Amino acid sequence: MTWMGIAQMGAFAGVLLLVTKPMGAYMARVFQGERTLLDPVMRPVESAIYRTCGVDPKREMQWTTYTAAMLIFSAVCVLLLYLILRLQSIHPWNAAHAPPMEPHLAFNTAVSFVTNTNWQAYAGERSASYFTQMAGLTWQSFVSAGTGMALAIAFTRALCRQSVAEIGNFWVDLTRACLWVLLPLSAVLALVLVSQGVIQNLSQYVTASTLEGGSQVIAQGPVASQEAIKMLGTNGGGFFNANSAHPYENPTPLTNFLEALAILVIPAGLTYTFGRLVGNQKQGWALLTAMMVLFVTGLGCIYSSEQNGNPVLGRIGVNQAASLAQSGGHMEGKEVRFGISGSALFATATTGASCGAVNSSFDSYTPLGGGIAILNIVLGEIIFGGVGSGLLGMLVFAILAVFIAGLMVGRTPEYLGKKIEPREVKLAMLAILLLAGCILGVSAVSSVTRLGLAGRFNMGPHGFTEILYAAASAAGNNGSAFAGLNANAPYYHTTLGLAMLFGRFLFIVPVMAVAGSLVMKKRVPASSGTFPTTGGLFAGLLVGVILILGALTFFPALTLGPLLEHLLIHTGKLF
């Protein structure tokens, strides 16, 4: 590890902590309907949207209606996006001359973008028109992220209100999240990215005559507008096949820093929003502390593993030592401008936060580096997590943590004055088990069936890791990949498409049921017997619960993949 690399990571963590409070305070104002700077512009747009769509913003919903509205909206979006993808032949702005997507692929892609997964079984520069990228994928990047934020805010309301049934209005929360938070941030970030070299045009592909006399066709497109929301909405669906490794998506070390930061800004801010809404800032900081501890630990592991290099290359006589003249480390699949530290930083942010954008090829990571990336995903996408969905997941773990603490000291567990009873614990466990079952189920079936095994690109334990990663990424709604796996086949289109649907909605529905049950409870005032859910002790307990649950569930699978490969690679075994 180098001092420069550590400085870059330290600066990253520092800037992230600095923006958490202003970001969180702003979002609290937005979701409470208070005045903000953007009101003069956004209020008229907001009311126009409600008028056109027939939304009554004053009317609040119970958890059942709220969840149903979210499910209906998602279903409509899947359908509309599917149609857009199937009709590519009649699109305007189709510089790639992309034909309509095949039905399986269109299903997979539509589900992928609506569930905020943004798994991509296609290569953007060949298979998507500019119209698809804008009206299909950029559109969904906004509303799927807005949906996640709405759900997190609704859950938070359930914790602050008492003895009522309503948790907010889904249409209002969604609209405000998109208009007040995602749109202005994306517009600013997009322009900063363009100034650094990210492209934004609707031109034909450029044909260049190279210095040596060859010719090179260079793909173009409206990249910056999608790139910005792709990071801010923790979507991760790249314009190009190489995603944020592509120089037109991520041209400089500065854009790399900003893009990685953009992944975490909203999820980190939401912990502050949470504290503000529940009336105790320390509650939010406790969640953020747990996230930060897991983030820094994961980052350290990935960075050191990649910087140590690949023993196979070392034996060939390749110099992988860091020096003033090179970053060193295992550079297969990584860009020179980011080096190891910029790649490790981005990888940790994108896997912890269910973003899925990548600036380097995970399939080529060292066994332990890639293993930590999977671990970040299977822990439940709560290391900051997706916008909204990360906070939601973290609150589920918080409920389990107070339950376990309650068992240890023999008291009725409470969270924020709400009694946690069997119903809540059962629903929370159900959500976690469904997610884990989905990941392990798809991996297990795919690693014993002919169709599943046919997709592997690398052999040996690494081939199993490719399958495990795909299942985890789909069910965890991450969207990054060990991209060697050929998932562009009907078997994976279908299984991974279903895994994305189950991973998103089979998690959300029980969690919203918990919200529905919590909102009706009275808040009991804290007493001397209350287990405090602020401070280091609780943050530590929370980290412990997350790691133990994740380790117990996924350790066997991780042993067969990354750990086995790590042991074998040092004995010189190749596949």
Added chain:
Amino acid sequence: MGRHIWIAARLAVVTLLVFGVLYPLAMTCIAQAAFPRQANGSIVRLQGHAVGSELIGQPFTGRKYFHPRPSAAGGGYDACSSGGSNLGPSSRALADAVENRAALAMRQNPELARGRIPVDMVTASGSGLDPDISPANACAQVPRVARARGISEAVVRRLVEECTVRRTAGFLGEPRLNVLRINEALDSMRGQRR
């Protein structure tokens, strides 16, 4: 329920228009007005003809030019087919590819010894379009380029130093050289026109 389906359908269309059409088109207009060079791909032109993009790597194989990293994009530096090799760390194919590249690099640059081969010289990037090489990689190629062009190593070495881009703000990213830039600079040196 019927009411909510109707709302959902209308909201889907309205949001599609706002975020999927108006937003990207507005960004395109602003970007084209404010940063036309970057928004259109940072294309490098010589006498009016596009010779490539400053940001997109292109193949160089001649002895007179600095070579970029190996590329897994299509047949190599295919800017319509970005991507990495996806070869795993324990893959025999990766070991063989690196071995072949190392042998080729040592043939082309006889001064290069086993054990000192810069890692980015024999590994493919994630995009397959990496426009940069590390200073270590460039230094290893200096003797060959100087010999092929019949100029002194010191001159080429000075050019390498001039073309080296430092870390942004002193700590972001890695030092690097843009291959197209340095090769263009070589060509435009006095008496070195193509």
